[in-house]
Amino acid sequence: MYQTAVHSVSQSGESLAELAYRQIEEMIVTLKLEPGAIVNERALTDITGMGRTPVREAVQKLAWEGLMEIRPRSGIAIAALNPQDFTKVLDAREGVERVLARDAARYGAALHHKRLQEASEAMSFALASDDVSSFLVADKIFDTVLGQAAENPFAARVASPLQTHSRRFWFRLQRPGSLQQAAGAHRALIEAIVTRDPDRASSEAATLVDHLRTLAP
Template structure:
């Protein structure tokens, strides 16, 4: 199932390192790689079926994003997950999300609109099937397209690790009704972007962050 989403994103011409990154990131977000666990490069190459070079590049990127810690001679530690940090992530994320949403509404092209609608439809399908994994994949695609539509690579690069940390916290802290609320918040944001309403899109981005705040301890 994850490979399908990876293949979809891969149509943009991603490298093997980026594909390895996507796979490892997904395992961290969904806690398949448990917080605090120690892994090694060989295990990651086996899991991803990728070579050492793309896995090593993926690990370096994930370490820079704060999701892994490279410990020489000890292995690679998966970042701890302290629920108290979720609010800090959201505080840092809200401003840049407003910028991305506003710029996507202003600059987004028809192709971006098509992909955003597809992400919204995928979220709705995941909600109907009560499939959290598929929802997270659709959310990742949404974040990727949002960054592209905004035509602001600086904001997109800043937002990307914060979005990943948010998905990880959401997966850990979700409760009954969270999937429906999150899907609805994303749909409202996408509608505002497609309607080319920059200020409304920015406000919908804040509403999405406020929904996430309800899950923070």
């Protein structure tokens, strides 16, 4: 019923649970798993091609992040999507995003810079081909590398579910020009991090959140 793909730009060394999580998360973000829908574990194993154990671990993580609700004896509910909640997500996200951007500019290593630049290039390619799905994959990689480069696992753990909720709202609320604006905001933030400018990186993170606020009802 639902289809997804394992993208070549995925991170290496993923466990089966991480791979299942990434696939299911992507389907939730892109609304292939519709808000409010009820699914079961068997359906998710069929969709992902994974066994019960990695799927169960992925579902538990997604439930903790607020993207699913496990309902004993009735299935697994995909979280509702109320556009009015987008502002609440962004209010919670802005402060921690600025911390991550600032610290990534301070502490990021050459490997992080390389992966951030690859994410930037992937976003540019997605923009040129008007490929929203590919942009979201690159955005997920950017968020992951941002958390690693900042060397602050506490902030990264707080930010991760908020970033996923933001992608889901963005996908639902995007309008003409949104992809171009989002790609530009990410490129500016990546440049500030790579050039090791903490103050500018923090400011560009706020600019990115400001762009997302323009989509909120």
